Amino acid sequence: MWKPGFEFLEQVPARLIGEHRALCVYSFDHRGTPEKPGLVLGLDRGGACRGIAFRVAARLRHDTIAYLRAREQTTNVYREVMRSVWLENAARDRVSALAYVVDRGHVQYAGRLSLAEQQRLVLQGYGRSGNNRDYVLSTVAAIEKQGLRDAQLHQLAAMLHDAGPLHRDARAADDV
DSSP, X not given: OOOOOSOOSEEEEXXXXXXXXXXXXXXXXXXXXXXXXXXXXXXXXXXXXXXXXXXOOGGGHHXXXXXXXXHHOSSOOEEEEXXXXXXXXXXXXXXXXEEEEEOTTSTTBOTTOOHHHHHHHHHHOEETTEXXXXXXXXXXXXXXXXXXXXXXXXXXXXXXXXXXXXXXXXXXXXXX
């Protein structure tokens, strides 16, 4: 949402019904390690989710999907699916969109963790894309910038702020 990583023609607020946004994936690479996993977002079943739909030029469709597969499917924790989303534009258009929904049977599925456990994992998480705390706080900032709110993520963000300055990342802590 806040870092698409591909060229697009338009971005429109949209609503997906049937899945919700959740920190439900253990990250062993981008935001953590197998020894000290972090958490990243996934679409998990049930509820609804407001976010952004991106329109991509037809000539870039293949390359964009290849990029997304390379980024999102490194461990196959997500199922690539087409879903109907409702655009929050004047016409309230219903369109088909590519989405990545978490596979609940995958070893990285981390559904139904308490907020305290989410906080612990996020504070310890550091991977090749940086620290997990920044990922969560950047996501919350992007959600707010779109005029949206995610109660669970906002509550976790408040807990992360209350935890004080970020401790040393996992690499530095292991060197001590």
